[in-house]
Amino acid sequence: MKTSLRVQGEAREMHPVVRDEVYRIVYEAIRNACVHSKASELAVELKYAQDLSISVSDNGIGIPQLLISQGKNGHYGLQGMRERADRIGGKLKVTSSANSGTEITIVIPGRIVFLRPDKNPIQKIASIFRVPR
Numbered sequence: 001m002k003t004s005l006r007v008q009g010e011a012r013e014m015h016p017v018v019r020d021e022v023y024r025i026v027y028e029a030i031r032n033a034c035v036h037s038k039a040s041e042l043a044v045e046l047k048y049a050q051d052l053s054i055s056v057s058d059n060g061i062g063i064p065q066l067l068i069s070q071g072k073n074g075h076y077g078l079q080g081m082r083e084r085a086d087r088i089g090g091k092l093k094v095t096s097s098a099n100s101g102t103e104i105t106i107v108i109p110g111r112i113v114f115l116r117p118d119k120n121p122i123q124k125i126a127s128i129f130r131v132p133r
């Protein structure tokens with residue numbers, strides 16, 4: 001499988017407990033893509049903005065709608081991702097079709113996941129040019 005990782009925005013420190021949950025959600029999404037999707041491509045994207053958004057997408061066979069809504073008996077990957085997302089106040093979206101594969105997106109509000117408030121525009125410029133404040 002051809003894989004790609006894209007990071008947009010400036011990386012920010014995360015609350016460790018929330019970060020661990022995010023890690024487990026994304027790990028499971030990647031694991032599922034590797035085990036089930038039969039995809040030739042896997043893309044992971046992280047976006048640091050007001051909120052943290054991460055998407056894992058594959059171009060594989062897709063997840064049957066019934067499995068998305070009801071899960072699979074005795075299998076807890078998708079269910080676990082949803083429960084973890086709920087617990088940290090995030091939103092999990094599963095988009096899937098047999099034609100285009102699967103995309104799992106998690107969005108966590110910045111005020112929950114990021115440890116420090118975002119720099120204001122003046123601070124950002126100052127840090128780029130290393131101007132003492």
Ligand SMILES: Nc1ncnc2c1ncn2[C@@H]1O[C@H](COP(=O)(O)OP(=O)(O)OP(=O)(O)O)[C@@H](O)[C@H]1O
Pocket residue numbers: 032033036037038058060061062063064067071072074075076077078079102
């Ligand atoms: N990216 C994907 N592409 C295609 N099918 C998928 C994908 N992710 C999940 N599925 C389907 O959805 C089912 C449920 O996924 P889930 O992660 O809940 O269980 P599992 O991976 O089978 O087992 P577990 O995660 O408990 O080890 C899978 O068995 C598989 O059929």
Ligand SMILES: [Mg+2]
Pocket residue numbers: 028031032076077078
């Ligand atoms: Mg799984």
